[in-house]
Amino acid sequence: MTFAEAQASVARHVTITGTRSVPAESEAQLRVLFGDYLQPFAGPDAHFYLGGAAGIDTAALDWLAERTQASLTVVVPCTVTDQPAAAAASIRRWQDSGRLAEVVELGADRLGTAAYHTRNRWMVDRSGFVIGFPRNTEPTSGTWYTVNYAAEQGKPRLVIPV
Known part of the structure; x- marks a missing residue:
């Protein structure tokens, strides 16, 4: 495998991160955003890592599962049963x-910031690219934590505010 082929392979492993706060009226907007910003990376050789929480995680999971052939891995900090009901059902x-x-299921003792950050680092460490959907520019959000962690790793990021 050439260097270019290896780089292309890694880049096709994509972490999706985003806000858990998505108003119902934003669903149509999300479908457009996902079509514009996920579809170009969602070929049959792509692999997406998703966090399994409510909001962007579940919306992106449903969109990718319904519309693409990409491989999908869902990563949760504790267990699936510890996720919000709608996310667990999806x-x-x-x-x-x-x-x-x-x-x-990473098996954290309890949900909380540390467990979510561990999950997000796990996904980024296995990806070559991160797509973030933050709700605002608050640098303290989990989405920004993940995007910044990817930056520290020298990984490309795409940020689409919602």
Whole structure:
């Protein structure tokens, strides 16, 4: 494998991160944003890592599972049953359909900032590219933490505010 081929392969491993606060009226906007900014990276050789939380994680999971052939891995800090009900239902639905490549339960003792940051680093460490959908420019959000962690790793990032 050439260097260029290796780089292309790594770049096709993409972490999706984003706000958990997505108003219902934003669903149509998200479909457009996902079409514009996820679709170009969602070929059959792509692999996406998603956090399994409510908001962008679940919306992106549903969109990718319905519209692409990309491999999908959902990563949760504790277990799937510890996720919000709608997020857990979406994970189970796609898992039962065989659409998910993998569900990774990191087994944290409890949910909280440290567990979410561990999950996000786990995903970024396995990706060559990060796409972030922050709700605002608050540098303290988990989305910005993840985007900044990717920057520290020298990984390309694409930020799409919602």
